[in-house]
Amino acid sequence: MTTVPAEFDAAVQPAGAELTPLAEYLSGVLRGLRPLPALDLDLTQAHGNVLAEDVHAPGPLPAFDHAAIDGYAARFEDIADASAGRPVRLNVIGDLGAASWRPVRLTPGTCFSIGAGAMLPAAADVIVPAYLTDQGMAAVEVYGAPPKRGYGLRRAGDEIQPGSLLVRAGTYVSPAIVALLASCGIGHVIVRPSPRVVIVSTGDELVDVGRASQPGQLVDANSHALTAAAAEAGAHAYRVGICDDDPEGLRGLLEDQTLRADLIVTTGGTGTGPGDMVRRVLSRREGLRPPVHFTGVSVYPCTSLGYGAFSSMAGAEGVPIICLPGDTGAAMIGFEVLARPVIQVLAGADPIFRPSVRAHLLETIKSPSGLREFRPAYVAERRGGGYTVAPLAGGPYTLSGLAEANGLMVLGEKVTTAPAGSTVDVLLLDRRR
Template sequence: MTATADAEAAANELTPLADYLGSVLRRLRALPPLDLDLTQSYGNVLAEDVVAPHSYPAFDQAAVDGYAARWEDFSGAGRGAGYASGHAGSPGGRIVRLNVVGDLGAASWRPVRLTPGSCFSVAAGAPLPAGADVVVPVEWTDQGMAAVEIFRVPKRGYGVRRAGEELPAGRLLARAGTYVSPALVAVFAATGLGHVVVRPSPRVVIVATGDELVDVGRGSQPGQVVDANSHALTAAAAEVGALAYRVGICDDDPEALRGLLEDQTLRADLIITTGGTGTGPGDMVRRILTRREGGRAGPVTFTEVALYPGTSLGFGTVGAEEVPVVCLPGEPGAAMIGFEVLARPAINLLAGAEPVFRPSVRAHLLETITSPGGLREFRPAHVAERRGGGYTVQPLPGGPFTLSGLAEANGLMVLGERVTTAAAGSTVDVLLLDRRR
C-alpha cells in the first residue's frame, strides 16, 4: 500500500467534523433564564420575547426647540394671526406674527391649550399644548418673547413627535435569542422596562495542563514551554461573551488534575482544558478523564476528528453537577482552531445565542494552495470585499499552525475533506473572525 493510500485509509477512520459537532452540541442546553436589572442585561441574550409595555414617545412632544403653533394660523385660516410685509418663506410672502402665551420645558406637566393667533415657546422634549400641530424652529423666527415673528413656515407636522409614533404599546421590541446591545437597552428603558429575562453569560474556566509549561514573562528553555494557550483561550472565551476565568497551569499529576477539575465545577458552566489529549505517555488529561470507574466508562470521550490542525478532541461532563468539559490539544495553533470549531459554539449554545457559528462568506481564492486529504482544514487568511461586490481571500503564510498568521487573520478559510488542491480563482468558504474585511 502506498503512503497516499495509507493516509487516505487513516483519514477514513476519523469522525467527520460535522457529525462530531452535531453529537456534542445536541448534549448541551442553554442555561436557565435569569431576571436581570436592565443595567445588568447588556451582553446577555434574551430568554423570551420582549414587548413594549408603554408607548414611545409617551405623549405628544416637541422634537426641536421653537414655537408650538397651529397650522391654520400660517395658512391664513386662523382668526388671530397677524401678518407683516413680504418674506419668501411665509404664505403669500408675509411674515406671520403670533402672541407667545407661555413657555413649556421638558419638565412641564400642566395641560394647556392653544387659541387662534397664539403659540407657546417650547424646548425639545416638552409636551405639546392641545391643538398644536407644528413646531417652528427658533432659527426661523426673531426669537421674540411676548410676540414672535415667523419668517419661514414649516410644513404641517414639522417638529412634532406624536405619542407612540416610534414604538406603540404592545410592539414586539426584540425576540428571544437577541443579543442585548446598548441601543436595545435604551429602547427597553424608553418604553418603561426596568428588567428583562435573559440567559446568563456562561462561566467558563480554562485550565492548561503539562509538566513542561511555565507561566508568561520569560522565554522558553529546553524542556519548558511558555503557557500561551490558557491566556489566549481566556481572551477568546471573553470575546464570545463568557465570564472567563483562567485557573493557570496544572502539572501532569493525576490526583491534582482530578481535584482541580472537581473544584472548578462549583463555579463553572463549562470547563476548557488544553493539552494532554493525545495517546502518548504524558497525555494525562486523556488518561484521567477516560479511566473506567465502577465498570463505567470515563466521563469524557476523546474522538479522532477529521480536523486540521488538531484531530484529537474531548467532550463530556465532570463532577456531580455534570459540568460540560471541552478538551483541546496543547499545540497553540490547534488549540485556537479547536476553540473556534468546538468551544465557541458550545459557549454560544449555553448562552442561548443564535446562530452558534461565526458568519461565513464565499470568496475567490487569490493563490493556489494544497490541503491534506480527508481532513477539514481551517487556515488563517485575510478576506476583503471586492469593488462591485463579492469577496477575495488571501491565505496567510505558514498555514494553520502559525500564531502570527492567526493574529493577522480576519478570516479562517475552510477547505473540505475532499479538497487536496484549491486553485487560484476558485471559490472557498471563509469564516469571518471580525468585521474588518
C-alpha cells in the same frame, strides 16, 4: 501558492485513521446541551447576557406627542402663508420644557416656545425652528418658507406600537437594546446568565509567561489566549493556569473547579503518547456521566478533541468539559469550532455560530485531503458588492496567521486545491479595529 508542509500533514492525519466529520461531531455534542437556567435581572445588569424570553412593548414609543427640536409649537394653518417679504406674526402664550406636564392648547394666531422633549400642545402640528423666526419672546415673526406640517415633532407610537415585539429571545443584550428597553419603561428582563468558563493548561513542560521557551520548557500561551477567547464569546472566563502531568493533581484541580464552572476547557494531553495525562485520566475515570470521549475529528489543524462531563461525585451529572490540543494554534482553532458554540448554547444565544460570507479567493492554496481546514484569512468588501479573501499563514503557522486575521476561511474535506478566483466560505471573526 500557499502550501501545507507534507510532514505536518502526515503528523495530524495518521495513515488509515478514520476521522469523524465535523458536522456530525458538533451535532452530537450540541444536541446534548441545554441553556443555563434563566434569571430575572435589572436592566443594567442584564447587559452582556442573552434574553431568555421575547420582550414586548408595554406601551407606545414615544409615549406621548412631543417636540423633537427646539423652536415654536404652532398650527400649520397659521404659518402656511409666511414668506420672506410677508412674515407671519404669532403671540407667544407660554414656554414649554421637557418637564412641563400640564395639558395646554393652542388657539388661532398663537404659539408656544418649546424645548425638545416637551409635550406637544393640543392643536399644534408643526415646530418652527428658531432660525426661521426673529426669536421673539412675547410675540414672534415667522420668516421665509414655513416648514411642512408635522415638521419637528414626534407622535405617540410613531416608532413602536403597544404590544409590538421589541427583542426576540436569544438576542444579546447590547447597549442599544438597553436603551430601547429603558425607553419603553422596562426595568427588568429574563436572561440566561453568562457561562462561567474555566481554562486549564496541562503539561510538565509549561512555564508561565515572562520568559522565552527553551528545550524542556514551553511558555503557557494557551490559558491566556483561551481565557481571552472565552471572554470574547461572552463568558465569565477564569484562568486557572498550569497543571502538571500528575493524575491526582489533575483530578483534584478539576473537582475544585466544578463548584464554580459551567464549562471547563483544558489544553494539552489529548494525544496517545506517554505524557498525554489528560486523555489517560479522563477517558478511564469511573463514574463520569457521560464519560469523556476523545475523538479524531476531520478538522485541520486540530484533529483530536475530547468532550464529556466531569463531576466531583460519582454518578453526578457533572460539568461539561472540552479537551483541546496543546499546540496553541490548534487549540485556538479547536476553541472556535467546538468551545465557542458550546458557550453560545449554554448562554441561550441564537444563532450560535459566527456569521459567514462567500468570498472570492485571491490566491491559489492547497489543503489536506480528508480534513476540513480552518485557515486564517483577511476578508474585505469589494467596491460594488461582494467580498474578497486573502489566505494567511495556516497549518503549523496558524498562530501567526490568526494574529492578522479577521476571518477564517473554511475548506471542505474534499478540497485539496482551491484556485485563485474560486468562491470559498469565510467565518467573520469579531474584531474592534
